[in-house]
Amino acid sequence: MSKESFIYQLVPVAQADMREFGILASVTIAQAILESGWGRSAPGNNLFGIKGRRQQQVTKELISGKWIQIVDGFRVYDNWSDSVRDHSLLLAHNPRYSNVLHERGYRCASRELQRAGYATDPQYADKLIRIIEGSELTRFDQIEEERGYMMSSDDANKIINFLSAAWMSTEDAEARVEFHRLADELRKASGQQ
Known part of the structure; x- marks a missing residue:
């Protein structure tokens, strides 16, 4: 070895x-x-x-x-x-x-x-x-501290736009609530909220 x-x-x-x-x-x-x-x-x-x-x-x-x-x-x-x-x-x-x-x-x-x-x-x-x-x-001896992933606001907004399109194309109330929840989570993950 x-x-x-x-x-x-x-x-x-x-x-x-x-x-x-x-x-x-x-x-x-x-x-x-x-x-x-x-x-x-x-x-x-x-x-x-x-x-x-x-x-x-x-x-x-x-x-x-x-x-x-x-x-x-x-x-x-x-x-x-x-x-x-x-x-x-x-x-x-x-x-x-x-x-x-x-x-x-x-x-x-x-x-x-x-x-x-x-x-x-x-x-x-x-x-x-x-x-x-x-x-x-x-x-x-140098260990990078583990940090949570911080999504960029640009990437979050692109995904939110896709979610918005999906939200508008469905009439399913539960799916709309879920799309809205996911958009809010993306805003938090990217530091927008």
Whole structure:
């Protein structure tokens, strides 16, 4: 799988969780890249190396200034989307990560993750920042707000003219009421009322 394919698999859930929890999508995606080696090393679909009890794995931890290989338990997920969601829930519900939530700067958010102890690697924040910048992940932090469709008054008036012609060509009282109601709704949708 290409790097871009890996990224685009994570974008929808990372952005949804950004809306819900305030965790920058760029930071979530960068952590998945760093922790899983672009998805190549994600046993149990665990993209973030989240500890748990479902499976034992060999991992490296920095302890007393030395990298030590240990065996530890890790969580298991049905798919990558579940892994991203659990990562967001972990950050959102653990008070030590509160400074990461709603942080609008990826550099600060990355440093807060490191400061909160997400990983033992003293270069963790710098690695995240390099990944974000190198893959231009901040492009996924900009989410267009969903807005209702605003019909132009010209389009509304054209449709109203068609409705008026239909209204005049029928003698059915119920149809006339419905045509009138639809014309009023079009006026509202186009900001004319």
